[in-house]
Amino acid sequence: MRIAIDASRTTVARVTGTERYALEMIRALLALDSPHTFTLYFRDTPPDGLFAAHPHVEQRVIPFHRAWTHVRFAAALMADRPDVAWVPAHTLPLLFPGRAAVTVHDLGYRVFPDAHPALQRRYLDWSTGTSAKRATVIFADSQATARDLTHFYGTPEAKVRVVYPGVDTPAAGDRAAARARYQLPERYFLFLGTLQPRKNIARLVAAYSRWKAAHPNDPAGLVLAGAQGWLHDPAWVEGVQGVTLTGYVDDADRGALYAGALALVFPSLYEGFGFPAVEAMGCGTPVLASDTSSLPELVGEAGLLVDPLDEAAIAAGMARLADDKALRARLAAEGPIQAARFTWEAGARGILAGLEATAGGQAS
DSSP: OEEEEOOGGGSSSSSSOOOOOHHHHHHHHHHSSOOOEEEEEESSOOTTTTTOTTTTTEEEEOOOOOOOOIIIHHHHHHHOOOSSEEEEESSSOOSSEEEEEEEOOOHHHHHSSSGHHHHHHHHHHHHHHHHHHHSSSESSSSSHHHHHHHHHHOOOGEEEEEOOOOOOOOOOOOOOHHHHTTTTOOEEEEEEEOGGGGGEEEEHHHHHHHHHHTTTTTTOOOEEEEOOOOTOOOGGTTTOOOEEEEESSGGGGHHHHHOSEEEEOOOOOOSSSOOOHHHHTTTOEEEEEEETTTTTHHHSSSSEEEEETTTHHHHHHHHHHHHHHHHHHHHHHHHHHHHHTOOHHHHHHHHHHHHHHHGGOOOO
């Protein structure tokens, strides 16, 4: 087959989870031994070596200032007529010929609409719904996202394939240097992610306050590591002793923060795929996570699951992790085994199988 891939997300300056997914999944896909030819389409010129040279891979830069997906990329597909086009991030071109595949990462904007800017929410709703109808096959990052597609858009279950992203366990690095750089306490619970309402920061801080009141002799702090997001509220942490705000954490330091933590506390209200939970497990750091959305299927039996709406339950989970050395040891041993399930090679094989399946499919 001739496979066209939207690689525009791989050249952006500020990398988030969606951009990292596009880069690593495309790299893994091209590394597979397959008979197909691939054309990567870029809006901006990629740096040398972003993707390894391969005789069956063509890289095309088609610059355009506005509406690149719906105008420039669509025009290129119209001219090239690939057997299938794959977009790694939610939005297919509005009009183009042939079969198509799209990856949908999460539907958080539908589950928690107030946690997204109105314009962004409306665009995501329109583009994801349109793409879900247009696509021959949809790749979902988790079973939770697959269920949400059916619930919110009526997407047939047979049209959706769950393909987990890979997760690279970050290196521990220099823990002492990271502690000094981010002014971390010696003993701490860690949250890592964007500080926004969907991450349940207010309840997490309240649960930490409960735990601290019940354990006044334990010096463990709460480290909130990440940049401030949409609708961040400074009141979440006002008056609470023991909370450290690090701001944005460089990728090179993530492993050191995990390795130095007593546990990752991640009671997020919604995750299409909770990368920090899997990263922490890979580092051997015990994990407390929500019993909702994708987190139960990712964490399995290798972490503690709690009701994210119950401050007392979160605090009780923190107490167990702080006090029970045997529990921490078990989770530290089981975490890397669970995290090893999520590899880019396995994900790429799932993507390739879905793309090959489109040979007999038709766009709806």
